[in-house]
Amino acid sequence: MAEHQAQQVAPIDRSILVDGFDDLTGGILAWPIWMRLGWNDIRQRYRRSVLGPFWITLSTAIFISFLGLIYSRLFGIDVATYLPYLAIGYIIWIFISSTTTECCSAFHENQNIILQRKLPFSIYIFKNLWRNNIVLAHNIILVVAIYLIFKINPGARVLLALPGFFVLCLNQLWLGIVLAILNTRFRDVVQIVTSIVQITLFATPILWPISRIGNARLIADINPVYHFIQLIRAPLLGELPEALSWIVALSTVTLGILCAIWLLNRTSKRIVYWL
Amino acid sequence: MTKITLTNVSVEIPVFDISSSSVRQMLLKKAVGGRIGSSGSHAIIDALQNVTLELNDGDRVGLIGRNGSGKTTLLRVMSKVYPPTQGEIEITGQISAMFNTTLGMSMDASGLENIRNCGMLWGLTSDQTENSIEEISEFSELGEYLAMPVRTYSAGMKMRLAFAIATALNPEILLLDEVIGVGDPSFFQKAFARIKGLIDTSRILVIASHSQPIIRQICNKAVWLQDGSLIEFGEVDHVLAAYQDKQAAV
Numbered sequence: 196m197a198e199h200q201a202q203q204v205a206p207i208d209r210s211i212l213v214d215g216f217d218d219l220t221g222g223i224l225a226w227p228i229w230m231r232l233g234w235n236d237i238r239q240r241y242r243r244s245v246l247g248p249f250w251i252t253l254s255t256a257i258f259i260s261f262l263g264l265i266y267s268r269l270f271g272i273d274v275a276t277y278l279p280y281l282a283i284g285y286i287i288w289i290f291i292s293s294t295t296t297e298c299c300s301a302f303h304e305n306q307n308i309i310l311q312r313k314l315p316f317s318i319y320i321f322k323n324l325w326r327n328n329i330v331l332a333h334n335i336i337l338v339v340a341i342y343l344i345f346k347i348n349p350g351a352r353v354l355l356a357l358p359g360f361f362v363l364c365l366n367q368l369w370l371g372i373v374l375a376i377l378n379t380r381f382r383d384v385v386q387i388v389t390s391i392v393q394i395t396l397f398a399t400p401i402l403w404p405i406s407r408i409g410n411a412r413l414i415a416d417i418n419p420v421y422h423f424i425q426l427i428r429a430p431l432l433g434e435l436p437e438a439l440s441w442i443v444a445l446s447t448v449t450l451g452i453l454c455a456i457w458l459l460n461r462t463s464k465r466i467v468y469w470l
Numbered sequence: 471m472t473k474i475t476l477t478n479v480s481v482e483i484p485v486f487d488i489s490s491s492s493v494r495q496m497l498l499k500k501a502v503g504g505r506i507g508s509s510g511s512h513a514i515i516d517a518l519q520n521v522t523l524e525l526n527d528g529d530r531v532g533l534i535g536r537n538g539s540g541k542t543t544l545l546r547v548m549s550k551v552y553p554p555t556q557g558e559i560e561i562t563g564q565i566s567a568m569f570n571t572t573l574g575m576s577m578d579a580s581g582l583e584n585i586r587n588c589g590m591l592w593g594l595t596s597d598q599t600e601n602s603i604e605e606i607s608e609f610s611e612l613g614e615y616l617a618m619p620v621r622t623y624s625a626g627m628k629m630r631l632a633f634a635i636a637t638a639l640n641p642e643i644l645l646l647d648e649v650i651g652v653g654d655p656s657f658f659q660k661a662f663a664r665i666k667g668l669i670d671t672s673r674i675l676v677i678a679s680h681s682q683p684i685i686r687q688i689c690n691k692a693v694w695l696q697d698g699s700l701i702e703f704g705e706v707d708h709v710l711a712a713y714q715d716k717q718a719a720v
Contacts (some may be wrong), residue, residue, distance in 0.1 A: 227590060227596075228590055228591060231586075231587060231590060232587065235576060235579060235583070235587060238579070239576060239578045239579065242578055307572070307574040308574045308591060309551070310546070310551055310569065311549070311551065311567055311568075311569050311570075311573065311574050312549065312551065312565075312567065312574075312591060312592065313549065313550035313551050314591070463553075464553040467551060467552060467553070468482075468483050468484060468552070469484075469486075
């Protein structure tokens with residue numbers, strides 16, 4: 196043991212001092228892992244079921260159809276105008292609410308892996324987003340069906356929905372990281388998040404259109420979720436989103452990612468002990 | 471060249487759901503394992519205290535100690551899963567670890583799917599994983615069962631698959647936590663042979679076990695942990711003798 200004491204103190208192993216930025220870049224580079232695991236999650240969820248992920252598509256279709264028919268009467272709008280608006284907004288909403296709620300338990304559900312091998316924490320958030328991307332891809336079929344049924348041709352503007360969707364994913368990424376960390380430490384965060392998500396569905400113009408409600412503009416404009424949805428919904432309906440939506444979305448994402456990196460810096464060495 | 475160096479490593483594990491002080495009192499008297507302190511609203515378990523250790527190429531180290539002495543914690547520190555609360559670690563070499571008999575496998579997926587998932591998680595390329603499938607199938611003796619979901623396997627079959635995966639492709643550092651117990655004796659011998667074959671002069675093996683015969687057979691050094699502290703580290707026979715003396719004295 197004497198020779199051991201004569202040796203110098205070993206330098207710090209950089210790879211375990213994962214700072215937030217390294218964690219994020221490591222997570223991005225590990226895309227083969229989270230893509231495969233995300234697919235695995237979907238297969239597992241729908242094993243031995245007849246329709247697989249199309250169950251969600253079916254239940255969404257039923258919901259949209261009935262709500263579309265009833266609410267278009269209530270609001271006094273033409274079904275052909277209301278239903279596409281409702282469908283697109285609601286399908287985007289499913290993506291937002293699922294990713295937000297599921298990310299809370301991202302670290303818990305992957306406990307087994309986390310306790311055996313050191314990997315960037317953001318991998319589990321990416322996996323969640325990928326999983327919900329797959330579900331969204333199944334639901335997009337409904338949008339195509341609606342275009343065909345109502346003979347809508349949104350034109351080339353549709354392509355603008357892609358950058359809008361990318362910005363939404365970035366938003367869900369930072370939000371997912373923050374919520375996962377908080378919920379791992381304080382187990383009731385997911386309850387609070389679930390309540391807020393429910394309220395947001397009704398407070399945001401998804402089920403109701405702005406045009407029909409008097410002073411709705413302000414309620415919509417101060418709500419970031421409205422802007423994120425607009426960035427995707429407007430192009431899909433052949434319109435252009437307002438500049439305000441881009442401003443709100445991009446600044447939210449920028450601040451959010453900085454916040455997530457900061458939180459990872461502060462907590463990444465403790466997270467595993469909170470599981 | 472592989473190397474594991476721990477310098478004054480301590481690990482504190484918080485326990486948050488101890489709200490009533492009567493529960494805390496009860497725990498302070500408990501007989502097993504690490505020390506418990508308290509910090510404000512939650513209890514803290516000092517899982518490892520000031521452990522300094524250096525392992526080099528060719529070390530095959532057995533971890534011994536009572537339940538709760540810190541063996542699993544130490545293994546997790548070595549696999550980089552547990553960042554030390556204090557102290558520093560330096561680890562050189564590609565790590566493969568098996569801390570439970572399921573290795574993080576997905577129960578509803580087939581053996582084959584799990585091999586591919588695990589291979590990827592453990593840093594193998596997809597080519598490497600595909601090439602190792604046949605060898606894993608043969609070593610685990612699972613054959614056609616690999617196409618079935620893992621939840622249909624017996625505990626022994628799961629362990630054989632997990633062990634086969636964990637040892638596929640000759641990891642530079644292999645960490646095992648009391649997992650070899652579940653297999654039948656013939657698999658035992660195979661596992662032994664596999665481990666012995668893996669460990670040449672450029673690798674490190676660390677295995678936690680309650681079985682002294684296993685440690686004597688596989689290891690050339692041993693670490694004795696008690697209540698999170700390192701009591702002895704040295705030649706396996708020397709440490710085991712000291713450990714046995716202590717047990718006899720109790």
